[in-house]
Amino acid sequence: METVTTHRASGPPAAPSDEPILEVQFDDLEQQHEASSVGMWVFLATEVMFFGGLIAAYAVYRAISPSEVALASQHLNVGLGCLNTVILLGSSLSMALAVRAAQLQSRRNLLWFLAITAALGACFLGVKAVEYYQEYREHLIPGWNFQIPAQVAAKSSSLPLDPRRFEMFFVLYFFMTGLHAFHLIVGIALVSVMALLTWRRWFSGSGETQIEVTGLYWHFVDVVWVFLYPLLYLIDVQS
Amino acid sequence: MWNFPLFPDQASTIAKHVDALYFFALGIAGFFTAMICVLILAFAARYRRKSTADRLNPPTASRTLEIIWIGGPMLLMLTMFTWAAILFYKMYDPPVDALEVYVVGKQWMWHAQHSEGRAEINELHVPLGRPIRLTMTSQDVIHSFFIPAFRVKQDVLPGRYTTMWFEPAKIGRYHLFCAEYCGTNHSAMGGWVYVMEPVEFQQWLSQAGTGASMAEQGERLFVQYHCAGCHRGSQTVHAPRLEGVYGRPVPVQQGTEVRFTLADYRYIRDSILRPKSEVVAGYEPVMPSFEGQITEPDLLKIIAYIKSIGAKEATQ
Amino acid sequence: MSAMAVEFKEDYLQAYRLKSWLLTTDHKRIGLLYMATITFFFFVGGAAATIMRLELMTPKGDVLPSPDAYNRLFTMHGVVMIFFFLIPSIPAVLGNFLIPLMIGARDLAFPILNLLSWYVLMIGGSIAIGILIFGGVDTGWTFYTPFSTMFSNTMVVPAATAVFIAGFSSILTGLNFIVTVHTMRAPGMTWFRLPLFVWALYATSLIQVLGTPVLAIAVALVAVERLLHVGIFDPALGGDPILFQHLFWFYSHPAVYIMLLPSMGVVAEIVPCFSRRPIFGYKLIAFSSVAIAVLGFLVWGHHMFVSGQSMYAGMIFSFLSFMVAIPSAIKVFNWTATMYKGSVRLDTPMLYALGFIGLFTMGGLTGLMLASVAIDVHVHDTYFVVAHFHYIMVGGAVMGYLGGIHFWWPKMSGRMYSELLGKLSALTVFIGFNLTFFPQFVLGYLGMPRRYYEYPAEFQVLNVMSTAGASILAVGYVLPLAYLLFSLRRPPDAGPNPWRASGLEWQTDSPPPVHNFEEIPIVTRGPYQYSPEGAEAIDGNGDDASR
Ligand code: HEA
Ligand code: HEA
Ligand code: CUA
């Protein structure tokens, strides 16, 4: 193949201190930035399939045992779930503002918004913990202390109901929300690290790329919850 | 030592149809394999580096050629697909007059039960020239009922009924295998299928059996499990009569709506094991669940009984 | 001896300390780490296969102490070969090594992630080896429920964990490749100037990224049901066993294309090079890689024709399975047409590539027979299926992998190997392979079910043939291991481009310098610019180098 050569390949010149660091494998900052965000998008595609598999399993069981699922869903705390949705949407807003602040190189605002985001994430986990505790008290944790609640057992004499499918709803509930909570923990860790690095002025630029990529991840975790909430909590509330 | 088989017996009516399709597919496979191999060898020889063959203007893409080798195989494949799908449909759809046999698989044996009452283990006796329909379930894991000489196979699942059918076309003894891996003795889970003259088969059926048909045995169980207490006109419990239920659409209460379900094997099985999942409209869900109390073979007998009282009523 | 004229330079192999390997972020070194790992797993899986074939020489179980031992062997054989050998094979070894070189980049986009994915595979692999040592698992590589969740009393949860972890390695590799191909191409390297190997790996990566998470969920649910005894898949607990099969095959059918597409990519590099002419129908081959990846997600139900799914579902999956064959057919025909009016030389890589084409064609066409529902009813879960997939995976994918190793070995190591032994190994593998697996087609149609420890006596002769073939095959596989390692004892003698091939990777030294190119090339032409006129020059060089 005929080739002409231009670029020197042996590493970029030493970066001036307020310029982001360029890794050796990249030609320029733009390429580096693009690689990070394409990478995060591809990663999120993986994540979509991850939750997608679970949601498919959920859909199958909801289709074959609608009444059990509806009944079981009523044992979740819709109020707390709603509160959590609001909290997470708020955190998405502050994350978006953080990304904006990073782009505008406004370090102070950036720090604030990151802190708010992380704090809201922690609030979400706190509320979730309260919910889990309530469910523990009501003996709704499969494989640990599961018991069909008394009023359901009473109802089941007048309602067609398969207790095993009732339990299965909680298996899926804990699996799905647990996986989501795990993602959120990772998200909070990421945001905290970003905040710490910003605070210590570790980034040689404003950490724009890193903050933006973290933001993508954070929004994704929120969107997952926006799907989980109606799927798990809002089944047939009127009846 | 050298007289080992290379091709299975064709012992059912469907076998020769499957084989015909197989040879057709084999022909296509053989043709294309041979074509590719011959072309590769021919090109390698003709255009070997030392040869002086004409190499002017090698093509690097050709719309017509590419259309040909997309279109040609596509046509062949559509043929294969259509043929296979039609045959599959036939293999799926049992004739109405088929003889009923019930099969229960468990680690690691097959239990077969004829409607006339005789049961057997790891063997299956069938008459020549009658379509046979198997209704099968498993007591533990997934198995698969496989008779190579008949070219039939069907997975046997716990918790539900699957069916298959065939019509034996040749007297003889044929392998019966379990084809779905099911644990330690998977390879020992099998036996023989005997195809007999109808007369002999009748004799065989009446030999050494309990004498009672499957439905009769089912009736005994029906009383033994106290089904009769409710279902034969009880004073205290309001329960539906079961005569004529089988094969009819049954009105089932779903919340505030009523929906019709066909009373087939699955429905009756679920009615016994999980009575609350489908409650007949107009009745209270007071029937207890018999889950874990009735074995799969007994369940099949009870269903056979319920089916038989349907038939009786219909003929009256 | 032009090759010897290359002066000594700092190449990527220069640092020898163990630490410099374990902490490397150089994609070439990571490729070699993967190579060592999967070679090890291949021989582990191969050893299991050898014992299985010995057992199957006689109808009664006599070599192994119990059926359980046999069941564990084929399970470990399948798990190790699929998840720890074939899925990582070409992508993680050749892909890692070659993608940056082929597109003119200094490394992959995320070098540290790349190293991480090797460690992740090592963790999964260590668990797998641990299972092998401490008792094994007996569910078959398919982990069908409810057997795996409620009945097996072997190490199912560790096995699920091993597969789960290995899956992440696969995802990370795929992610890295996608990003690299999107963002790091050299100036002038447009999409349609990419070598077909890169296209193939790009398509593969799509499957890895989109399919593997579903497998992860499936095995995680198996572990949950097994540990907590809550009904997800076991009908006795209210679950649905067929759901597991859907989740499993939703990944595992596309996964067969993870195993195959890269080999197709290798063949698309080798055939033009040894025919000395441009590849026939470049664009169609590139698109068919992507088409296979996409269509591959729609056919999983063809593994479940007799599982009790509805008849109509069976027919739809059958139809779609026929459709995936179209892009494969395009590729086979285009490779063959590439030899027409070429200037063909049958060096070792070419022999392997041609072996691939023939055996893959057979495997693929028998796949079509399986896709014909009515035939599959008879041959499902018999040795016919075993023969089908070994034709594609061993005859196809492994042949392609070996062809690739022989093609790029001079680049990776800087050394030539003995051409004579190379040809001998290709021939041995081809003959041994056919003797091993052709009789299994016959056995399958006769009705011998797979996963059988004992079988009826009339099947013995064909089984003995198969075992005999396996021993020849073993020789064919040990040979390359020996002479390739042996070639390392000599000083580098290959020269930058022993095959006079046209890809960017051949423009740099062999072995390449640490950051691949002295200067990043600017690409001005498409790939495969071969002409027969250049052939003579290569003859001289190739002959020299093969001494
Ligand atoms: C790399 C691995 C690989 C690949 C690429 C394939 C490719 C294909 N496979 Fe295979 N398959 C497996 C690995 C693979 N398979 C494995 C491991 C199993 C068993 C799993 C288990 O149960 O353990 C299996 C099982 C399997 C089954 C289920 C069998 C059963 O359990 O009952 C089926 C059924 O449809 C099938 C079909 C196909 C088809 C249609 C293709 C197609 O993609 C093939 C397309 C290729 C060609 C067709 C050849 C080239 C074409 C031409 C030369 C043109 C020819 C002309 C015409 C088309 C007319 N495969
Ligand atoms: C990449 C995938 C791959 C590869 C390469 C192979 C390679 C081989 N396989 Fe594999 N096989 C599978 C994937 C693969 N297999 C899968 C997925 C299954 C299904 C499992 C299941 O049912 O769950 C299967 C099942 C399977 C069976 C069916 C078992 C059964 O159903 O009962 C058989 C039987 O012959 C077999 C044989 C072989 C042979 C002879 C080779 C040969 O090609 C192997 C050649 C290699 C060697 C022979 C190694 C050479 C080295 C040595 C011999 C040195 C040994 C060292 C010591 C002993 C210390 N395989
Ligand atoms: Cu039962 Cu295999």
Ligand SMILES: [Cu+2]
């Ligand atoms: Cu498949």
